[in-house]
Amino acid sequence: MSDFNLMEDKLSNAQIAWRAAQDIEDGSYVNLGIGFPELIAKFQPEGRDVTYHTENGVLGFGAAPEPGQEDWDLINAGKKAITLKPGASFFHHADSFSMVRGGHLDLAVLGAYQVAQNGDLANWRVGSKGVPAVGGAMDLVHGARRVAVITDHVTKDGGPKLVETCTFPLTGVGCVTRVYTSLAVVDVQDGHFVLREKLPAISMEALQAVTGATLHTDGPVGDLIVPEDL
Amino acid sequence: MNKVTSTTAEAVASIPDGARVMIGGFGGSGAPIELIHALIDRFRATGSPKNLTVINNNAGNGSIGIAAMIKAGMVAKMVCSFPRSSNAEAFNEKYLAGEIELELVPQGTLAERIRAAGAGIPAFYTPSSYGTELAEGKPTEEFDGKMYVRERWLKADVALIKGQKGDPMGNLTYRLAGRNFNPLMAMAADRTVAQVAELGKPGSIDPEQVITPGIFVDTVVEVPEPQQEEVLVRTGVVY
Numbered sequence: 483m484s485d486f487n488l489m490e491d492k493l494s495n496a497q498i499a500w501r502a503a504q505d506i507e508d509g510s511y512v513n514l515g516i517g518f519p520e521l522i523a524k525f526q527p528e529g530r531d532v533t534y535h536t537e538n539g540v541l542g543f544g545a546a547p548e549p550g551q552e553d554w555d556l557i558n559a560g561k562k563a564i565t566l567k568p569g570a571s572f573f574h575h576a577d578s579f580s581m582v583r584g585g586h587l588d589l590a591v592l593g594a595y596q597v598a599q600n601g602d603l604a605n606w607r608v609g610s611k612g613v614p615a616v617g618g619a620m621d622l623v624h625g626a627r628r629v630a631v632i633t634d635h636v637t638k639d640g641g642p643k644l645v646e647t648c649t650f651p652l653t654g655v656g657c658v659t660r661v662y663t664s665l666a667v668v669d670v671q672d673g674h675f676v677l678r679e680k681l682p683a684i685s686m687e688a689l690q691a692v693t694g695a696t697l698h699t700d701g702p703v704g705d706l707i708v709p710e711d712l
Numbered sequence: 713m714n715k716v717t718s719t720t721a722e723a724v725a726s727i728p729d730g731a732r733v734m735i736g737g738f739g740g741s742g743a744p745i746e747l748i749h750a751l752i753d754r755f756r757a758t759g760s761p762k763n764l765t766v767i768n769n770n771a772g773n774g775s776i777g778i779a780a781m782i783k784a785g786m787v788a789k790m791v792c793s794f795p796r797s798s799n800a801e802a803f804n805e806k807y808l809a810g811e812i813e814l815e816l817v818p819q820g821t822l823a824e825r826i827r828a829a830g831a832g833i834p835a836f837y838t839p840s841s842y843g844t845e846l847a848e849g850k851p852t853e854e855f856d857g858k859m860y861v862r863e864r865w866l867k868a869d870v871a872l873i874k875g876q877k878g879d880p881m882g883n884l885t886y887r888l889a890g891r892n893f894n895p896l897m898a899m900a901a902d903r904t905v906a907q908v909a910e911l912g913k914p915g916s917i918d919p920e921q922v923i924t925p926g927i928f929v930d931t932v933v934e935v936p937e938p939q940q941e942e943v944l945v946r947t948g949v950v951y
Contacts, residue, residue: 537819538738538892554740554942555888561739561797561942572888574895574923575738575769576827579820583839602843613804614816617794620846621820624839655843655859 486684488640488692492664493681495634496712500525502591502632502662506532510588511581513537513622516560519591519632525712535587537618539578542570559618582618583625590626592619594633594661596648599695601658601670603631604650616653623654635663635692642694644668644675665689666697667706674698679706714880715932716911720750723905723933727751727761727870730788734767734826734897735778736873739797740941742890744874744907747933748777749951751872755786763788767826767868769819769893771795771803774945782806791866793819798945817866818846823896825866830899830928835864871901874938875924878908879915882929883922891923898928905931909938 493501495518503525506512513535514520523545526532533542536558543564547553552563581587596604603623606616623629633643644661661668666689667679677697680689682705690697717723724747727733733751737743755761764787771790772779779802781787790812795803806812817825818840828836837860841847851862873894875884884906886894898904906924911934944951 538741538889540889553888554940555742555890557739557741557889557942572886572891574891575819575823575893576896579823582820613795613800613807614814615794615796616816616818616846618819620818620844621838621840652844 486688488636491681491683492635493708494712496521497708498632498662498664500708500712501667501706502630503527506530506589511535511541511586513582513587513590513626515590515592515619515622516617518593520560522591522632535578535581536564537575537578537582539573539575540564540566540570541573542567579618579621582621585625585627587626589628589630590622591630591632592622594631594643595650596643596645597631597633597658597661597670598645598648599670599675600673601656602648603653603658604648605653606651608650619653623657628659629657630660630662631658632662635665640692642692645694665692665706668697671700676700677703679704681706715882715926715930716880717931717933720746720907720933720935721753723747723907723931724751724754724872729761730763731761731869732765732767732867734868734871734901736871736892736894736897737941738769738889738892739773740943740945741888742874742886742892742894743777743941744872745777745939745941745944746935747872747905747907748781752780752784752786752951755784762786765789765791767791767866769793769822770797771800773797773941774799774948775802775950776944777941777951779803780951782812787812789813789815791815791817791822793817793822816846821863822866823893825863826893826896826900829865829867830896833865835862837862866900868897868901869903871897871904873898873904873906875906875908877910877912877917878906878932878934879912879917879926880932881914882906882926882932883917884908884924884929885917885921886923895924898924903930904928905933907933907935907938909936910934
């Protein structure tokens with residue numbers, strides 16, 4: 483459809499997070515990266531029992547406390563105050579990253595500057611200027627059964643974030659399994675992007691035009707439909 | 713056995729110039745603020761210790777704790793995973809001026825390097841950072857079809873850590889998420905100094921509840937009602 487306006491008709495961050503939340507399985511252990519991915523917890527579907535892990539040594543944390551109720555010894559990896567759910571546990575950093583690299587998490591969700599068609603992820607710095615900071619990102623991309631990315635489909639300038647080869651410094655090689663974007667849901671499979679869902683209003687041609695690598699199909703492409711009022 | 717020292721000043725008195733100092737905590741959670749400030753007091757009074765290498769997940773926040781050490785000019789090098797915070801001006805200014813060195817280490821690798829040092833394991837392989845600029849120059853090897861990066865242990869001359877309960881044997885518990893790097897650093901340093909909020913007699917901590925066994929701790933100093941870094945930053949305290 484030619485009347486699709488990329489910047490106006492794409493999904494909001496909350497809508498992308500909502501879509502990613504629908505795929506979180508009942509009974510799973512999940513790490514949500516700092517910032518945008520943290521939004522996903524808000525949209526966890528009812529009836530699913532999910533245990534959230536944070537790098538600084540907490541399993542089973544819940545929402546932020548009421549303002550004024552913070553205990554700053556009880557924080558997540560983003561240094562935000564959290565609360566505990568019944569059955570929560572504390573552990574030291576080496577155990578925490580054993581959970582990560584040791585394959586004990588079902589899902590890790592991160593943000594991205596770029597994702598390449600072979601699953602390479604660039605999400606920690608955009609160049610050599612400034613003060614570099616990596617945190618736990620290079621560990622989180624290894625070990626979880628599924629490593630998903632949530633991101634706008636394009637940069638602020640409209641350039642592609644799904645690319646043939648990352649040009650920004652890599653966080654991990656061949657690590658991403660699925661990408662939820664503001665336009666589509668895309669899997670990384672055998673070195674290429676496979677389109678699973680797209681917004682009904684955008685044509686295949688228009689979607690391909692804002693994607694930096696070939697979008698393959700493997701069976702029918704579903705409609706990406708999310709609630710309007712998030 | 714009695715590892716108790718009565719003041720934080722005594723506890724940090726023998727740390728020399730050029731020492732590698734591990735400092736526990738993740739952001740403000742579990743950060744031994746009183747021990748850090750005792751070290752700053754000593755530097756201001758005597759000019760020592762200086763040229764320190766500080767190992768911590770972060771590189772200070774605001775104008776207290778590690779940020780105040782950096783501002784005071786005691787720190788030559790930071791080894792950390794995330795030198796950003798709500799106010800990382802102290803580190804940023806020195807770093808961008810070329811006055812402080814940075815060794816950036818992925819967080820899980822940082823934890824495991826410290827753990828390995830405490831466990832007597834000189835090197836190990838990890839998938840983290842493979843194929844990235846942080847793995848440049850490091851040996852790699854394939855195991856079962858996947859590539860890994862070899863990392864070395866990370867030792868220190870002294871570790872400054874924060875516990876909740878302690879006893880004269882050096883046994884420690886921690887508070888909430890304040891555990892983080894503290895138990896690992898306790899194992900990895902030649903000398904470990906722990907500040908604790910509650911100092912009890914031997915036996916006051918149920919052996920089932922001990923997180924750091926006393927063998928890893930050399931000095932214990934009681935700091936009742938310790939300050940919390942995040943609270944100090946939020947109230948704009950300058951040390």
